[in-house]
Amino acid sequence: MPVSDTVARDDTDAEGDRLPINELFASLQGEGKLAGVPSTFVRTSGCNLRCWFCDSFHTSWEPTHAWMSLDEIVAEVESRSPEHVVVTGGEPLVHDETDALLSALADDYHLTVETNGTLETDAPVDLASISPKLASSTPTPDNAPADVDPGVWTERHENARVDLDALASLVEHAADFQLKFVVTGRDDIDEIESLVADVRGVAAREVRDSDVLLMPEGQTREQLARTRTEVADLAAAFGYRYTPRLHVDLWNDAPET
Numbered sequence: 426m427p428v429s430d431t432v433a434r435d436d437t438d439a440e441g442d443r444l445p446i447n448e449l450f451a452s453l454q455g456e457g458k459l460a461g462v463p464s465t466f467v468r469t470s471g472c473n474l475r476c477w478f479c480d481s482f483h484t485s486w487e488p489t490h491a492w493m494s495l496d497e498i499v500a501e502v503e504s505r506s507p508e509h510v511v512v513t514g515g516e517p518l519v520h521d522e523t524d525a526l527l528s529a530l531a532d533d534y535h536l537t538v539e540t541n542g543t544l545e546t547d548a549p550v551d552l553a554s555i556s557p558k559l560a561s562s563t564p565t566p567d568n569a570p571a572d573v574d575p576g577v578w579t580e581r582h583e584n585a586r587v588d589l590d591a592l593a594s595l596v597e598h599a600a601d602f603q604l605k606f607v608v609t610g611r612d613d614i615d616e617i618e619s620l621v622a623d624v625r626g627v628a629a630r631e632v633r634d635s636d637v638l639l640m641p642e643g644q645t646r647e648q649l650a651r652t653r654t655e656v657a658d659l660a661a662a663f664g665y666r667y668t669p670r671l672h673v674d675l676w677n678d679a680p681e682t
């Protein structure tokens with residue numbers, strides 16, 4: 426099991442700007458303020474966290490990818506019609522080259538970055554879709570994916586999952602932002618309220634309740650069916666925004682959806 430933050434660069438990667446791409450596809454944005462918007466997704470591989478529930482197993486726990494040059498990625502994006510591009514992962518901001526990709530796309534596309542909120546970027550971002558990871562995301566031998574021993578990641582994930590300076594920087598820097606929490610149940614709400622208060626205390630930008638989104642944990646329709654009602658009730662009770670996971674509802678989070 427890889428312990429590295431990112432993925433090992435192979436020898437063909439020696440030259441130029443390249444990124445490890447797990448998948449690149451057009452779909453509807455399934456989550457957040459832009460749910461339903463046709464978008465091209467660029468999914469990088471490698472992450473500095475290991476959420477036990479990660480729905481992109483082959484970008485975190487067992488990374489698989491092809492190394493593509495920034496020019497190749499841009500050409501693939503240009504061959505698809507959506508005007509919105511979502512750069513996601515894995516954790517896209519673990520790669521320095523992600524900033525260069527965002528800059529290359531910025532003039533022609535609306536850019537959403539899906540990030541765990543632990544790393545900053547100076548690159549142009551239209552929507553910072555920040556998903557801070559709560560204590561309920563930390564992997565343990567009891568909740569880790571099948572046949573995976575979380576090992577050092579229990580402590581490593583727990584120590585790295587919240588960086589208030591990075592969160593404040595992302596909130597302040599992007600044209601728009603959302604704090605989109607993966608919610609396993611009502612036991613998460615105290616930490617959400619506390620973290621939102623902490624971000625409000627350091628960020629030089631208003632964080633409205635409508636900028637805070639509660640998203641049910643679930644990789645499949647069946648798992649979402651177990652969590653969505655409780656999470657929707659929490660959103661209504663605490664005044665936050667509920668977000669669905671449309672791609673799971675529509676396509677059960679099949680690859681390239």
Ligand SMILES: C[S@@+](CC[C@H](N)C(=O)[O-])C[C@H]1O[C@@H](n2cnc3c(N)ncnc32)[C@H](O)[C@@H]1O
Pocket residue numbers: 472478479480481513514515516517539540541542555556605607640641642643644
């Ligand atoms: C695979 S992550 C990649 C981006 C970044 N690493 C992050 O976690 O925000 C994409 C989005 O899916 C969410 N996500 C991952 N696994 C999930 C699950 N089991 N249930 C609900 N949301 C999940 C993440 O919180 C994030 O908003």
Ligand SMILES: Nc1nc2[nH]cc(C(=O)O)c2c(=O)[nH]1
Pocket residue numbers: 452453454455456466481513514539672682
């Ligand atoms: N349709 C669709 N919408 C998404 N929004 C965020 C996603 C992600 O994996 O970052 C995602 C995804 O994987 N598919």
Ligand code: SF4
Pocket residue numbers: 472473474475476478479480481484485514515516541558
């Ligand atoms: S931070 Fe994102 S990519 Fe990394 S393990 Fe968690 S959900 Fe997966």
Ligand SMILES: [Mg+2]
Pocket residue numbers: 480481
């Ligand atoms: Mg996804």
